[in-house]
Amino acid sequence: MTTSTWTEPVLQGDILQPVSPAIPYRRLRLRHVMIALTLSLVTLLVFAFLALHGYIAWVLSNPTVADITSNPYQAKRLHYENITFPALDNSTNLEGWYIPAANSQKTIVFSHGYGANREELWVPMYDLAQFAHRLNYNVVMFDYGFASKTHKLAATGGAIESEQLLGAIQYAKERGSKEIVVWGFSMGAGTALQAALKTDDIDAMILDSTFLLEPDTLYHNISQHMKLPRDVSLPILRSLFPIINGTSLQQIPYEAVKSHNYEMPIFFIHGTNDEKAPYPIAEELAAKQSNLNSEVWISNGALHEMIYRQHPKEYLKRTASFLNAVS
Numbered sequence: 001m002t003t004s005t006w007t008e009p010v011l012q013g014d015i016l017q018p019v020s021p022a023i024p025y026r027r028l029r030l031r032h033v034m035i036a037l038t039l040s041l042v043t044l045l046v047f048a049f050l051a052l053h054g055y056i057a058w059v060l061s062n063p064t065v066a067d068i069t070s071n072p073y074q075a076k077r078l079h080y081e082n083i084t085f086p087a088l089d090n091s092t093n094l095e096g097w098y099i100p101a102a103n104s105q106k107t108i109v110f111s112h113g114y115g116a117n118r119e120e121l122w123v124p125m126y127d128l129a130q131f132a133h134r135l136n137y138n139v140v141m142f143d144y145g146f147a148s149k150t151h152k153l154a155a156t157g158g159a160i161e162s163e164q165l166l167g168a169i170q171y172a173k174e175r176g177s178k179e180i181v182v183w184g185f186s187m188g189a190g191t192a193l194q195a196a197l198k199t200d201d202i203d204a205m206i207l208d209s210t211f212l213l214e215p216d217t218l219y220h221n222i223s224q225h226m227k228l229p230r231d232v233s234l235p236i237l238r239s240l241f242p243i244i245n246g247t248s249l250q251q252i253p254y255e256a257v258k259s260h261n262y263e264m265p266i267f268f269i270h271g272t273n274d275e276k277a278p279y280p281i282a283e284e285l286a287a288k289q290s291n292l293n294s295e296v297w298i299s300n301g302a303l304h305e306m307i308y309r310q311h312p313k314e315y316l317k318r319t320a321s322f323l324n325a326v327s
Contacts, residue, residue, distance in 0.1 A: 053236045054244070056222065061154040061245035063115040065147040070119065072099050072141070075126040078133055083142075088166035092151045096142025096168070098175065099133055106327060107138040107177040109168050113186030113305060114155060114211070117147040123185060123208075123305060131316055135323060138177060142168050144188075154245035157213030157252050158191035165195045169202065179203050179327060185305055186211045186277065193257045193285075196264070204293075204326040205262075206319055208269045209305045210285065211277040214254035221276060258284065265293035267322040269315075271302025293325050 072078035080097045087094060096118055110129065112120045118141040119125055129139045144161050145153030153160070165182070172180050181204045184192035189207035196202050211217065218237070219230050242248045266289055270282035279298055286296035297318055299307045308315040 050236065053233060054240055057237055057240040057244045061156070061241070063146060063155055065115060065117055066121075067149070068117060068119060069121070070126070072097055072126065072129060072139075076130040078130060078139075083140075083171065085142075085171040086167055087145075087160075087164040088170055089163040091160065091163060092145050092148075092153060094142050094145070094164055094167060095148065095150065096140060098171075099129060099139040099141070100175075101133055101136045101138045104136050104138050105176055105178040106136065106181070107140060107172040107175070107179070108132040108181045108183050109140045109165070109172055110142075111165055111168075111182055111184035111188035111192050112141075112144065112147070113188045113209075114146075116185075117143050120185060120305075123308060128183070128308065131319075132183075135320065137181070137323075138172070138175065140168050140172055144191075154247070155187075156245055156247040157249070158187065158194045159247045159251040161187075161191045162195040162198065165191055166199055166201075169195070169199065173201060181206065181323065181326075183208075185209060187213065190257070193260075193262075194253060196262055197253060197256060197260065200263075202264055204265045204267075204323075206267045206269065206322065207282075208307060209274055209277055210268065210270065210282055212254050212257060212281060213249070213252050215249070217277060217281075218249075220278070224275065259288065261288050261290050262294075263291065265291045265295075265322070265326045267294070267319065268296040269299070269307055269318075270296070271299045271304065271307050271310075273301050274304040276304045293322070295322065 072080040078099050080099045082095070083098045084093055084095050086092070110118070110125060112118055112125065125141065129141060132139050144164055145151060146155035169180055169182070180202055182192045182195070182202050183206040185208045189210040190212040192205050192207060193210070193212070196205065215234050219234060222228060222233070238249050268282040268286045270279040272279050282296055282298065286294065299311060302310050
């Protein structure tokens with residue numbers, strides 16, 4: 001005997017139709033598909049968000065640096081030597097130029113900025129090297145590890161670059177220098193401040209457009225290119241930097257730098273229209289200094305690292321006056 005299953009009929013128009021048991025099943029299956037698609041989409045978006053931050057961290061750690069295009073003699077008829085010296089911690093070798101001055105025991109070490117090499121053409125560094133040489137300073141110009149073509153390293157915001165700068169200072173001492181001035185630009189200025197926490201061998205510093213890598217300045221620069229949630233993005237970037245460049249942001253002593261009263265005189269130079277490192281950072285740093293020869297010049301309307309180009313005569317006059325006062 002055959003047994004049939006009866007389903008409760010429903011009214012469609014004027015005709016009674018049985019309800020198929022397959023309809024709830026199809027609805028349930030569609031719901032599962034929609035949930036799976038939603039989860040897949042969320043996973044994809046999360047992965048893309050993390051990948052974007054990984055890309056940002058990689059780009060920041062590996063800036064594109066132009067090749068060397070000239071040399072001190074070709075650019076300014078300055079006689080020079082090709083030099084190689086180790087970072088103070090012997091982590092790498094650095095390459096650069098040494099421009100000797102006659103019978104001088106004074107040396108200016110130039111500390112170039114992020115994404116640049118020892119030439120830093122937009123400053124332009126050759127002009128300032130010639131200026132320093134005319135004041136009878138020996139000059140050291142060198143490439144940080146992230147700008148090196150033979151010993152390429154990641155950029156770390158000064159954490160490892162400070163040891164490289166200390167190596168350049170040690171080299172100047174070995175060449176007989178008794179007075180050493182560090183002239184830094186942008187992140188090279190921030191690196192100089194970090195290096196000065198570790199040594200007494202720096203007698204004075206000129207810091208142009210000081211950039212100190214800390215969470216606020218990091219986010220400030222990223223937000224100029226894309227809008228990201230600060231409270232989410234910064235922790236992700238902090239966790240990615242040690243993986244990508246081997247250095248944590250916590251290794252950058254920005255709090256110590258911002259609160260430190262340095263013994264040597266410092267000349268802070270900054271522009272009010274600096275979009276990469278807002279000028280209040282220079283004012284805050286200068287306010288912490290007690291050396292009577294320390295000073296600050298906030299140039300109205302000047303851009304990041306463009307102060308010399310925009311006001312060359314005043315720039316040279318002010319820096320010459322500072323160097324004369326501290327030598």
